[in-house]
Amino acid sequence: MPTQVPSARAYLMASRQSEIASLQTLLQTGQLTGEISQLVHELQRERGVSNIWLCSQGKMFGDELPVRERQVARTLASMLASLPPLNGEQAAPPGHVRVYSRIAAALHALGALAPLRHNVRHFRLSHDEAMRQFSHIIRQLLNLAFEMIDTASDPQVSRALIAMFSFMQGKELAGQERATGSAGYAAGSFSAGQRERMLGLIEAQERCFTHFCHFADAKSLQRWRGLAEGESDIERLRRIACTRSAPEDDGAEMALRWYQRMTRRIDGLKQVEDELAQHLMQCCRESIRQAQHQQEAQEGDIDALMAQIDTGPAFSVYVAGQNWLKQEGQSLDTGGLTPGLGRSILGLVEAQSRQLEALDDELAAMRATLSDRKQIDRAKALLIRHHHYSEEQAWQALRKMAMDQNRRIVDIAEALLAVADVFPATPK
Known part of the structure; x- marks a missing residue:
């Protein structure tokens, strides 16, 4: 009896199916990244409102606090629904072990939101400590987004993920700059430490946005460049914060002005971020379509070759150094390869x-x-x-x-x- 050799065609098709399954997992990764982006944005908005509430000693944005909390709750529920499912005692899929660990860290950090809000409401935290705790929660979510880049097996999708993460990181630094500037303006003066922090945050944003520009698609780049052209007032306020110990105008008024200008900027950054999220999903779907098309084309090529062989004259089948003759009227064990078919499949x-x-x-x-x-x-x-x-x-x-x-x-x-x-x- 001849040795049964596994079909090369079957393994070739299995390779394509594995590629498609991997890309479909990437599609879920893209969806989760988009949900993280939205949750981070809402947390940044809550942090900004809490910042002004604390800096003004409860005189401003008190009514806005519960609004921000409800919005965070809605986006959090949406993100949780996008998390990969838990399969009882089964281990995480290959390549996702660190992702699952980052999910655990992010969920643990999010558990601190309730006591943080309570302490903000009752002025039991300093402004700096409250901002540190909000920033820690956001950083854990960004760490999760960053870890998911490693799961990407498609260069186009990887580029989109890197561009989006770099932009998310730059936007978070802009949020921290808003908080630092608001505190200095509200206090009526900037300490040396605050000025140094402002300069560091501005420089760090430039690094992130430069990295984003290297990987971003043309449409997102165009929107980003249009946004960057209208920041002259922010630049003037930055110069005041970084070069003077005390602003010339009323502190509360300047704090509100700074907050509003920076909030407008951050909302504009979110529009670019949304564009990046759409591009990411488009890349995932396009890669899946291409892989499915290539699979169908391969199947058609091999089926056409098999049809030619089945209707052709007698030929020899060579497997493991043995020779079996296919006579007319006999069925072919396609686990073996004819020299012609073998060369064709080898080419594929x-x-x-x-x-x-x-x-x-x-x-x-x-x-x-x-x-x-x-x-x-x-x-x-x-x-x-x-x-x-x-x-x-x-x-x-x-x-x-x-x-x-x-x-x-x-x-x-x-x-x-x-x-x-x-x-x-x-x-x-």
């Missing part, structure tokens, strides 16, 4: 392999960029945890060390992480 396999290799090369280049960012973020987290730095202070510390040693920031980050175990325990 090689074409698909070349396509996958090209995709892998493009993904490798993007993931190298992501790896650098992850190392830097981990090093910043280390400095924040052990030296109680803000995120901007941690970045500036890494930058200064890199400049002093004439090395890349990512090299400094890797060196810090390599000796992380010798850092003193964090005080409790």
Whole structure:
């Protein structure tokens, strides 16, 4: 009896089906990223309102607080509905272990919202502490969005995810700048620390938006550039905040003016972010359509080859060094390959392999960029945890060390992480 050889055609088709399944998972990832974007935006709005409430000692935006809370609750429910389902005791899908861990961290952080709101309402927190807690919750959501980029197996989708995350990160820094500026203007003066923080936030936004521009689609770029052209008043207010210890005008009035201008800017950034989310979903659907079309084309090519063979003259089948003759009227065990069919299928396999290799090369280049960012973020987290730095202070510390040693920031980050175990325990 001849050895039964698995069908090359079946495995070739299984490869396409696996690609389509992976892309459909990416579609769900894109939907979840969009939901995270919306939830982060609503939390930023609640943080902004809470900021003015605290800075004005409860004189402003008291009626707006419950409105923002309800909106966050609605968007949170929508995001929770988009989370990947839990399958009892089954492990997370391959490649999603870190994503599930980030989901757990984000949900844990969101659990702190209720006590945070209570403390804000009753002035039991300083402005700085309240903003720190809001920012921590938002950062956990951004970490989840960042982690999902690693699950992307399609370069076009990866580019869209990187562009969107970079923009989300820049927008969050703009929200922190709004909070810092509001506090300084409301107090009637900016401390040296606040001025330094403002400068750091402005610089960090530029880094994020530059990274976004490198990966963004043309339509989103056009909308972004149109938005950036109308910020002259914000630039003037920034100069006042960063160069003077005390504004010339009334503090409360200047705080409200700053808040309104920055809120308008952040709402404009959200429109660009929505454009990016739409582009991301379009990329996912287009990649799925292309993969399905390629699968159908391959199936048609192989079926046509099989039809030619079944109606042709007798031929030999070569499998594992043995030769069986197909006589007319006999059925062909298509687990074996004729030389002609073998060459045809081999051509399809090689074409698909070349396509996958090209995709892998493009993904490798993007993931190298992501790896650098992850190392830097981990090093910043280390400095924040052990030296109680803000995120901007941690970045500036890494930058200064890199400049002093004439090395890349990512090299400094890797060196810090390599000796992380010798850092003193964090005080409790």
